[in-house]
Amino acid sequence: MSHEKFLSAQIGRRTLLASMAAAGASAGLSTLGVSRAFAQEPEKPAEIIIRAWGGSWVDALKAGVSDSFTKNTGIAVRHDLTEDNEIQPKVWAAVAQKRVPPIHINWDTTTNATKSALRGVTEDLSDLPNLKNATDLAKPVGLDGYPIVNTYGYVYVLAYRPSAFPNGAPKSWKDLLDPKLKGRIALYNDGIGFHFPAQVAGGGKLEDIPGNMQPAWDFISKIKEQQPLLGEDPDFTTWFQKGEIDAACTISTNAREAKKNGIEIAWVVPEEGAKFDTDGLWIPKGLPENELYWAKQYINHALTKEAQQIWLDGLGLPGVIPGITPPADLVGDPSYPTTEEDFKQLIRISAKVQVENESQWFAKFKEIMQG
Amino acid sequence: MRAPRAAYPLTWRVMDVLERLAAIVWPSSFQRGLPYLMLMPALVLVGLLVLGLVQIGDTSLRTLDTNTFLMSESYTLANYQRVLTESFFATVAGRSLVGSVIVTVITLLLAFPYAYLMVRTPSSALRKFLLVALFLPFFIGQVVRAYGWLIILGNQGMVNEALGLVGVPPIRLLYNYPAVLFGLVQYMLPFAVLMLAPALTAIPGELESAAASLGAGWTRTFRHIVLPLSRPGLVGAGLVVLTLSLTDFAIPAILGGGTQDFIANAIYDQFFRTSDQGMGATLSLMLVAVGSMLVGVVFMLFGAGTLAMTGDRK
Numbered sequence: 313m314s315h316e317k318f319l320s321a322q323i324g325r326r327t328l329l330a331s332m333a334a335a336g337a338s339a340g341l342s343t344l345g346v347s348r349a350f351a352q353e354p355e356k357p358a359e360i361i362i363r364a365w366g367g368s369w370v371d372a373l374k375a376g377v378s379d380s381f382t383k384n385t386g387i388a389v390r391h392d393l394t395e396d397n398e399i400q401p402k403v404w405a406a407v408a409q410k411r412v413p414p415i416h417i418n419w420d421t422t423t424n425a426t427k428s429a430l431r432g433v434t435e436d437l438s439d440l441p442n443l444k445n446a447t448d449l450a451k452p453v454g455l456d457g458y459p460i461v462n463t464y465g466y467v468y469v470l471a472y473r474p475s476a477f478p479n480g481a482p483k484s485w486k487d488l489l490d491p492k493l494k495g496r497i498a499l500y501n502d503g504i505g506f507h508f509p510a511q512v513a514g515g516g517k518l519e520d521i522p523g524n525m526q527p528a529w530d531f532i533s534k535i536k537e538q539q540p541l542l543g544e545d546p547d548f549t550t551w552f553q554k555g556e557i558d559a560a561c562t563i564s565t566n567a568r569e570a571k572k573n574g575i576e577i578a579w580v581v582p583e584e585g586a587k588f589d590t591d592g593l594w595i596p597k598g599l600p601e602n603e604l605y606w607a608k609q610y611i612n613h614a615l616t617k618e619a620q621q622i623w624l625d626g627l628g629l630p631g632v633i634p635g636i637t638p639p640a641d642l643v644g645d646p647s648y649p650t651t652e653e654d655f656k657q658l659i660r661i662s663a664k665v666q667v668e669n670e671s672q673w674f675a676k677f678k679e680i681m682q683g
Numbered sequence: 684m685r686a687p688r689a690a691y692p693l694t695w696r697v698m699d700v701l702e703r704l705a706a707i708v709w710p711s712s713f714q715r716g717l718p719y720l721m722l723m724p725a726l727v728l729v730g731l732l733v734l735g736l737v738q739i740g741d742t743s744l745r746t747l748d749t750n751t752f753l754m755s756e757s758y759t760l761a762n763y764q765r766v767l768t769e770s771f772f773a774t775v776a777g778r779s780l781v782g783s784v785i786v787t788v789i790t791l792l793l794a795f796p797y798a799y800l801m802v803r804t805p806s807s808a809l810r811k812f813l814l815v816a817l818f819l820p821f822f823i824g825q826v827v828r829a830y831g832w833l834i835i836l837g838n839q840g841m842v843n844e845a846l847g848l849v850g851v852p853p854i855r856l857l858y859n860y861p862a863v864l865f866g867l868v869q870y871m872l873p874f875a876v877l878m879l880a881p882a883l884t885a886i887p888g889e890l891e892s893a894a895a896s897l898g899a900g901w902t903r904t905f906r907h908i909v910l911p912l913s914r915p916g917l918v919g920a921g922l923v924v925l926t927l928s929l930t931d932f933a934i935p936a937i938l939g940g941g942t943q944d945f946i947a948n949a950i951y952d953q954f955f956r957t958s959d960q961g962m963g964a965t966l967s968l969m970l971v972a973v974g975s976m977l978v979g980v981v982f983m984l985f986g987a988g989t990l991a992m993t994g995d996r997k
Contacts, residue, residue: 398955541858541941555837668749671749674952674957682774682775682778
């Protein structure tokens with residue numbers, strides 16, 4: 313089917329729509345950036361399934377990418393809210409058994425996705441046309457090609473309740489050691505986001521990662537004395553809301569969402585820095601050819617400026633396509649890095665180093681926290 | 684002369700047909716195989732379990748290669764060595780074992796009077812109330828119940844609000860070991876009562892009356908009559924509560940605040956967070972082994988209780 317035929321078919325199905333809508337669809341197709349690809353457009357599946365995180369995360373994806381993709385192609389998008397670490401073994405098993413995987417696209421942390429890439433279960437995405445418009449952030453560090461396409465970055469900030477810090481915002485991760493915060497702080501239950509700033513706060517150097525992480529473990533041991541709560545993204549919002557904690561190391565998106573919901577919360581990037589990481593999209597191997605094609609078109613669409621603008625407005629995160637306007641409330645915010653100066657405050661370690669050492673770091677963190 | 688239809692009703696004819704069909708499907712020469720056929724569901728069930736354990740055993744002998752995230756081709760005892768030498772696993776295993784024993788003791792102490800009252804009360808209204816109160820929690824899942832405790836015991840929960848009315852500042856009632864044990868006891872209580880009630884029902888009330896008529900006080904009757912005769916129920920309930928507590932996941936995860944993991948939480952982490960199926964399988968096997976040994980010890984010391992379902996054949 314030719315590109316023109318594709319357009320005709322779409323408009324034909326929308327004969328009841330106003331001409332504005334047709335024009336919009338046409339404009340949307342051009343943003344897909346796959347006009348030549350549509351020349352050999354394969355059969356469309358009834359739907360494609362995207363694994364996503366729930367709450368405001370999936371709302372943002374739907375508003376920014378999925379709805380416009382459906383509008384442009386007529387393919388429905390179903391969001392599978394299975395946890396990222398729970399879908400992983402299912403996908404791995406499906407690929408190993410040469411079955412069709414349960415999802416078309418996994419919206420995943422780059423660290424988690426890197427494991428799948430190293431295992432060889434990801435499709436190569438190097439041929440996506442819109443990658444040429446993307447910044448270096450889209451490229452996974454330490455991997456060949458594009459087994460994953462990073463779609464935005466995020467920062468593990470120090471979120472805090474302003475009323476608990478009457479003398480002003482905390483400046484350092486060491487401020488969490490204040491005795492008045494005993495039992496009032498929270499970290500992720502696998503320590504993610506905290507290891508690297510802890511290395512600096514503990515007097516160590518980032519260059520020593522992963523060879524010598526002792527300063528990080530020493531600092532985390534001090535934090536343990538503060539009896540922190542350990543949880544996942546939704547827990548932080550609940551704990552802030554219910555008055556259980558006054559400070560947490562969490563992704564800025566969660567803090568911003570909590571603030572939107574009326575919870576008294578602010579955040580900083582402390583002087584030791586904060587971990588910067590990325591999330592991405594990847595496609596598992598084993599999909600039928602036509603479904604693989606349309607899954608790639610979805611990711612390609614996610615790399616358009618229009619889709620990124622809406623999607624990342626919702627998440628409050630910087631994307632990988634230049635020219636995106638930051639949300640008004642995040643202009644100049646260190647959790648929304650846009651300049652080289654902003655990135656100097658942030659700590660970025662390659663996903664490959666992270667996954668190779670994750671098991672050991674996890675065990676050490678658990679040993680300290682469960683002791 | 685044809686026999687009247689009423690002499691050989693239609694239902695009999697149907698039964699004849701069914702019997703002939705049954706004889707074709709299962710001829711009388713197969714009768715000796717019937718007991719084996721009845722064993723089939725159990726054999727299939729146990730067979731699947733054994734197959735699963737063999738698979739888990741195989742995985743437990745492989746280590747994760749973090750360069751490829753594939754399991755090693757060769758066998759090694761490295762995972763077992765880690766489990767036995769790393770303090771984290773000892774901490775979690777110790778917490779689970781001690782916790783499950785404490786939960787079992789407290790649950791039995793609470794369940795016994797509940798079950799006794801439910802069985803012996805002359806008031807049918809009270810019995811119905813106790814039964815409803817017993818079954819109601821079964822309609823509410825474990826996770827929902829745990830979240831309920833978050834609402835009740837949280838810093839801004841009902842208990843702290845009540846304490847606030849008398850000037851007591853908020854107390855951290857959640858996210859610690861006692862909170863996990865409390866949640867487990869609340870979850871296990873109905874199981875224990877359900878296991879105890881049949882054993883208590885089986886004790887003839889006349890025995891207690893006879894003891895009383897011979898001058899025994901309630902305490903003496905309880906000690907020498909009720910308690911010994913209810914032992915099968917106590918053993919059965921204790922085993923169920925012990926094994927369920929030992930393997931519980933949700934309550935430690937929700938009420939423990941991330942710092943009170945049980946073995947099941949550690950297994951989840953290995954399978955789903957670090958993707959180390961070998962270590963997850965090792966922990967799973969060791970949990971099965973420890974649980975089985977505990978059950979074996981109880982069987983040896985106290986017998987199998989109501990779980991044995993023994994009885995003299997007549």
